[in-house]
Amino acid sequence: MLTFLGISMIMCFMYLIMSKRLSALVALILIPFIFAIIAWGLGFYFESLSHIQLAELGNTMLDGIKKLAPTGVMLLFAILYFALMIDSGLFDPSVRWILKKVKGDPLKITLGTVFLTLLVSLDGDGSTTYMICVAAMMPLYKRVGMNPLIMTCLMLLCSGVMNLTPWGGPTARAASALQVDASEVFIPMIPSMVIAAAWLFFLAYLYGKYERKRLGVIELVDISHADDISISKDPEAQRPHLRWFNGILTLVLMASLVKGILPMSILFMLGFCIALVVNYPCVNMQKKRIAMHADSVLAVVGVIFAAGVFTGILSGTGMVEAMSKGFVAVIPPSLGPYLAPITGVLSMPLTFFMSNDAFYFGVLPILAEAASHYGIAPVEIARASIIGQPIHLLSPLVPSTYLLCGLASVELADHQKFTLKWAFITCCVLMGSALIFGVFPLYNL
Secondary structure: OHHHHHHHHHHHHHHHHHOOOOOHHHHHHHHHHHHHHHHHHHOOOOHHHOOOOHHHHHHHHHHHHHHHHHHHHHHHHHHHHHHHHHHHOOOHHHHHHHHHHHOOOHHHHHHHHHHHHHHHHHHOOHHHHHHHHHHHHHHHHHHHOOOHHHHHHHHHHHHHHHOOOOOOOHHHHHHHHHOOOHHHHHHHHHHHHHHHHHHHHHHHHHHHHHHHHHHOOOOOOOOHHHHHOOOOOOHHHOOHHHHHHHHHHHHHHHHHHHHOOOOHHHHHHHHHHHHHHHHOOOHHHHHHHHHHOHHHHHHHHHHHHHHHHHHHHHHHOOHHHHHHHHHHHHOOOOOHHHHHHHHHHHHHHHHHHOOHHHHHHHHHHHHHHHHHOOOOOHHHHHHHHOOOHHHHOOOOOOHHHHHHHHHHOOOHHHHHHHHHHHHHHHHHHHHHHHHHOOOOOOOOO
16 A cells, blocks of 8 residues: 555656646645645555554654755755856856857867856756857857757757756755765766766767868858857956956865865855855845845755655655565566666656656655665665766756757757767766766676
């Protein structure tokens, strides 16, 4: 009965958010609570549910929220920090330099597209990345006559790789769903992300050579628009005289994250406070910068705390354990030790056909609990689960993909057809390098 209730809860949750009848925030709180009440009521008739007590449900939900509090805090301040760096104009010189260097050479343009997108997508917001990068690169593609599908392909794949940062979304969701530290999921994945980025530069090189052969090099491309490009959209917020300070602060922060000097949430809290005080000493200006990004912060952090309710009830009632036992029972014993790479493979189609929320909060806990029976740690399953993100961004369920296609004036179907094979190869590069570096095991004895 507990297995049936758990599966019913997840199916109901997935249906409601995928059909857009409920937002993820609301569904993550209401659906598990309703099913927990149903399980408590049925406990009077089924002995297997008698352990579920109404008085304990609140504590179970609070326990889930407490476990996710560090992740929520980290996301809050990470999003604010990178938003502040963009507002201050930290990345503006890099963007202008790229645009002036690429000129009319298709090879340099494709390489510049990858470099620019990897840089801008550090903030973890796909929509912002596409708006900035398409605005910067589209005039060059049009002037030279290059295929805009190359641009949309490279931008999406770069965003898919950089989306693995904890403040990008999937990593935080995976960490939240399995109640592990986001830094333990992300930091071991950095070498794989670097290799994937190198692969994207190679792909850009191949397409650049092809377009150079097809179109030649146009020496006198009008790049006057480069001087007008600014990632920061608020002139009042720009701090060009503090770029060196902001750059050094960001490098120190990134190095501290990798070294694990302090917990990730604390580092971003300190980094944000230092950046805010130095760049905007005026208290009213500080309030304005925070208010400017409150919407995006609330949307992300609210879902994380709501996920605490979902995971708390899922584990506290014993549903996830019951479902995992059923799942293990149907897995051939010979495949059980391979559950980590199996999770990576499953993440590709499942995150394409369902939202990240549905996969990470609905499917992943079952896979992780089943894998634990074979000695595979939850954090290893969490790392494997984010492998499919380059394919996920091609999904028609991802709003930012429509924005990318709209800005570039390409059809979504054409973009998907053009990009899918490269997205799959990018996922394979992530998977292969992760296995080589021992990020998660191919086979666990």
